[in-house]
Amino acid sequence: xxxxxxxxxxxxxxxxxxxxxxxxxxxxxxxxxxxxxxxxxxxxxxxxxxxxxxxx
Numbered sequence: 001x002x003x004x005x006x007x008x009x010x011x012x013x014x015x016x017x018x019x020x021x022x023x024x025x026x027x028x029x030x031x032x033x034x035x036x037x038x039x040x041x042x043x044x045x046x047x048x049x050x051x052x053x054x055x056x
Contacts, residue, residue, distance in 0.1 A: 003042070003046050004046060004050065006043065006046075007043070007046045007047045007049075008050065010030060010033075010034065010047055011030060011050060011051070011054070013030060014026060014027075014030075022055055030047060030051075031044060031047060031048065034047055
């Protein structure tokens with residue numbers, strides 16, 4: 001459960017963006033930033049799963 005809370009925190013960058021303005025590029029930037037920060041594969045996968053549930 002705490003891993004998904006951490007994912008929500010990372011996706012918080014999009015909280016003020018209207019849903020129809022969220023693009024694949026804006027989601028990819030978050031994933032790229034995760035990788036640069038050295039997050040684990042499972043953390044990045046959690047972010048991707050949350051993105052799919054929320055935006056697709």
